[in-house]
Amino acid sequence: MEGNxxxxxxxxxLHHGPDAAETETFLADGQRLLSAIPTVEHFEVLRQISPKCDYDYGFSMEFADRAAYEAYNADPDHVAFVEERWKKEVARFQEIDFSDIRVTG
Structure with missing residues (x-):
C-alpha cells in the first residue's frame, strides 16, 4: 500500500456451520453488496486456515484514504448489511485496520 x-x-x-447453505449465501451477499460500495477497492472473501486462530472467515478491502473508509462505514448499503445480516448471523468477530509504514534501513 502506498500513501494514505x-x-x-x-x-x-458465523452461527451457521461451514457446510450450511446460509454460510455460502452470507459470504456471497457480503461480497456482492460490500464490494459494490464506491469507495471499496480490492475486496476479498477469505477462509481462515491457521490452527492458531479460531475464526473461520475474513473480509479484506482497501480504501484510498481515511475519508474513503469513513464513507464506506456511513454508506446505506454497509449500514443495512450490518443491521440486517451481520448482527444476526455473525457469532463473533475481530476488526483490524492497517496503514503502510515506511521502514528504512
Whole structure:
C-alpha cells in the first residue's frame, strides 16, 4: 500500500456451520453488496486456515484514504448489511485496520 491507503480486515465466525447453505449465501451477499460500495477497492472473501486462530472467515478491502473508509462505514448499503445480516448471523468477530509504514534501513 502506498500513501494514505487503508486496509480494513475483519475475521469472523458465523452461527451457521461451514457446510450450511446460509454460510455460502452470507459470504456471497457480503461480497456482492460490500464490494459494490464506491469507495471499496480490492475486496476479498477469505477462509481462515491457521490452527492458531479460531475464526473461520475474513473480509479484506482497501480504501484510498481515511475519508474513503469513513464513507464506506456511513454508506446505506454497509449500514443495512450490518443491521440486517451481520448482527444476526455473525457469532463473533475481530476488526483490524492497517496503514503502510515506511521502514528504512
Amino acid at each position: 491507503r487503508l486496509r480494513h480486515m475483519v475475521v469472523f465466525s
